[in-house]
Amino acid sequence: xxxxxxxxxxxxxxxxxxxxxxxxxxxxxxxxxxxxxxxxxxxxxxxxxxxxxxxxxxxxxxxxxxxxxxxxxxxxxxxxxxxxxxxxxxxxxxxxxxxxxxxxxxxxxxxxxxxxxxxxxxxxxxxxxxxxxxxxxxxxxxxxxxxxxxxxxxxxxxxxxxxxxxxxxxxxxxxxxxxxxxxxxxxxxxxxxxxxxxxxxxxxxxxxxxxxxxxxxxxxxxxxxxxxxxxxxxxxxxxxxxxxxxxxxxxxxxxxxxxxxxxxxxxxxxxxxxxxxxxxxxxxxxxxxxxxxxxxxxxxxxxxxxxxxxxxxxxxxxxxxxxxxxxxxxxxxxxxxxxxxxxxxxxxxxxxxxxxxxxxxxxxxxxxxxxxxxxxxxxxxxxxxxxxxxxxxxxxxxxxxxxxxxxxxxxxxxxxxxxxxxxxxxxxxxxxxxx
Numbered sequence: 309x310x311x312x313x314x315x316x317x318x319x320x321x322x323x324x325x326x327x328x329x330x331x332x333x334x335x336x337x338x339x340x341x342x343x344x345x346x347x348x349x350x351x352x353x354x355x356x357x358x359x360x361x362x363x364x365x366x367x368x369x370x371x372x373x374x375x376x377x378x379x380x381x382x383x384x385x386x387x388x389x390x391x392x393x394x395x396x397x398x399x400x401x402x403x404x405x406x407x408x409x410x411x412x413x414x415x416x417x418x419x420x421x422x423x424x425x426x427x428x429x430x431x432x433x434x435x436x437x438x439x440x441x442x443x444x445x446x447x448x449x450x451x452x453x454x455x456x457x458x459x460x461x462x463x464x465x466x467x468x469x470x471x472x473x474x475x476x477x478x479x480x481x482x483x484x485x486x487x488x489x490x491x492x493x494x495x496x497x498x499x500x501x502x503x504x505x506x507x508x509x510x511x512x513x514x515x516x517x518x519x520x521x522x523x524x525x526x527x528x529x530x531x532x533x534x535x536x537x538x539x540x541x542x543x544x545x546x547x548x549x550x551x552x553x554x555x556x557x558x559x560x561x562x563x564x565x566x567x568x569x570x571x572x573x574x575x576x577x578x579x580x581x582x583x584x585x586x587x588x589x590x591x592x593x594x595x596x597x598x599x600x601x602x603x604x605x606x607x608x609x610x611x612x613x614x615x616x617x618x619x620x621x622x623x624x625x626x627x628x629x630x631x632x633x634x635x636x637x638x639x640x641x642x643x644x645x646x647x648x649x650x651x652x653x654x655x656x657x658x659x660x661x662x663x664x665x666x667x668x669x670x671x672x673x674x675x676x677x678x679x680x681x682x683x684x685x686x687x688x689x690x691x692x693x694x695x696x697x698x699x700x701x702x703x704x705x706x707x708x709x710x711x712x713x714x715x716x717x718x719x720x721x722x723x724x725x726x727x728x729x730x731x732x733x734x735x736x737x738x739x740x741x742x743x
Contacts, residue, residue: 402620424618439735444593476506626661
């Protein structure tokens, strides 16, 4: 950053988390910056009638006045903002908003900075917070359901004989052409489409009319698109589909025995598989129980600790959530639909974003009050866990984190976890049934 220049600053407290800085730079300092900007611009300016770099200052100012003012403003703000924040003892937690008029040569330059700061949090008694922890129990019916799910996922598809009619649960391979008023419509035709009868994937009435059909048969299906159908051009319209049933298949579940366990590749007997399923379900139940405990502790802490949260922090958290959703879903949802959904989430997710901000600020305050710190060995252990198998080792990952300035962010996350673990250890926990 360029060297600072003299300025005067006045800080005003506008609210619990809002501050305003008014920064003033004297006319002589403004003139110096104008001179420098004009001099730099003049070195490269090409003006008809003058040799390169020899055009008078007045001509340069007349030709490039707007861009000169912009560059002067950028320089004046850039060289005074950070020192003004330091002198005022104000630490913004989101990007400040700057209101600066165009600078005028021969006049003082004044600009305002609106910013948010961290709230002051007065923590009450931290021991004995009320908390609820669901029982992490796994019964035999839960194991049976998971084994049945394994059978479903490992089922094979068997083609039915020609005389068998289609019924719910069958998977049909079909070719079809749909028409409205005798004309095919976009998206109404397909070849080799697979449809499970009873799945409800097609418009109401379509699948039902295929029941009883046999492989090789042609069926005429008549439906009416609902009034609220996603395609407005088809909403409320009658359509006729010519459907050819290519094949009919059924799912055939494997027997639940030792051979099934062996086919999964890790077990010799069904009993071994059952015990693994039990262990996995118990680990999942334990994670869910711990998540519920931690959430109830944070809820109790939020409820009894009042403090103001600035809108900028909430907006930043909300935008982070929306960006994550966009990245995750952009490959699977059409662009227009995705942005419509994101617009809805913009409002629906705001309360959760505020809760996340409050949780972060509170856990940071708890860690500070309890003197909880994260040592380098804890950083290394976390990086080793993140490295896992098949990726960069912990040393390479640390180097990457250091190059991208991510170490302090990781330290803050671990500090939050430590504060949450301390609160849970000190909480008054009520065991409740698993819902």
